[in-house]
Amino acid sequence: MSEKHPELNLDNQLCFSLYAASRHITRLYQPMLKQHNLTYPQYIVLLILWQKDGMLIKDIGERAQLKSNTLTPLLKRLEQNGLVTRQRDSEDERQCYVYLTEQGKNLESLCACIPSQMLKQTEMPIEKLIELKQLLDQLVVKEVHGK
Amino acid sequence: MSEKHPELNLDNQLCFSLYAASRHITRLYQPMLKQHNLTYPQYIVLLILWQKDGMLIKDIGERAQLKSNTLTPLLKRLEQNGLVTRQRDSEDERQCYVYLTEQGKNLESLCACIPSQMLKQTEMPIEKLIELKQLLDQLVVKEVHGK
């Protein structure tokens, strides 16, 4: 066991805990999302559209922190599955609006139980989860300003 | 703005904060890793091997929480780049050991500055980062037991 560089010990790396925890939580979502034929990033995009229908891809991207190279194919899949439609802005043909279909809107109620089921599975007290979320958001906020 | 299902508000979703923070931190690593022609998951695997050289793929996978379907191609790329070699166990031909090459070993010292540079970039006090890491690890530990 090398101890030349203890700062490189995996157990000291916040980055790895973050990476592992994120994938772990995504895996926990899979069984529930699979019932609705959704992937986790698709679910994120739907969360955004359920809050505000008819958004521009650009604005969805800002909210989800994803660019068109990820969103365009993802939205095409959602469209193929009948959950959204895409429509160019007639005022500015560069832009593209995304609208929920009826099926996409109806899915919201069906997914409403997911957050509470997830909370149950994590088995961590709600105060700790809130604390964790705040710390995570602080970690990201810095760079948004710096940009 | 739909408020039928406030539990689905993106801003209330720990999962999204986790997902966004993880990708954010990975992006922060990119410039430093690119200098050594490494991706972030490759760096994770090297962190593991720097701690203990000559591990089985199975054990690397347990440590990194990755299976062979992810590790095999990743290790082939590390091998192509001259950082590791792979060798079947002659006692048990199913198993495969991964060894650092000289170049792979030498890279450790070159990467030793990365953690401190990352700490600088996050601009979050070290106590908060430690707290964050502990919470993340608690989130994951539960499922390992349940499994």
Add this chain to the structure above:
DNA sequence: AACATTTAAATCGTGCACGATTAAATCACT
């Protein structure tokens, strides 16, 4: 010894992520 079971790695297919580039529309400025 024969055969079912288990294990480890590799393979396959799908869907992200993301850097880089492209194409088209709009804007800004002369």
Add this chain to the structure above:
DNA sequence: AGTGATTTAATCGTGCACGATTTAAATGTT
């Protein structure tokens, strides 16, 4: 009006992640 810069989405290529399957080797059981 003309043209260079900017904006938006799409496209392209690479490398993960991961469920599912396959292959080969080892193990267990009769």
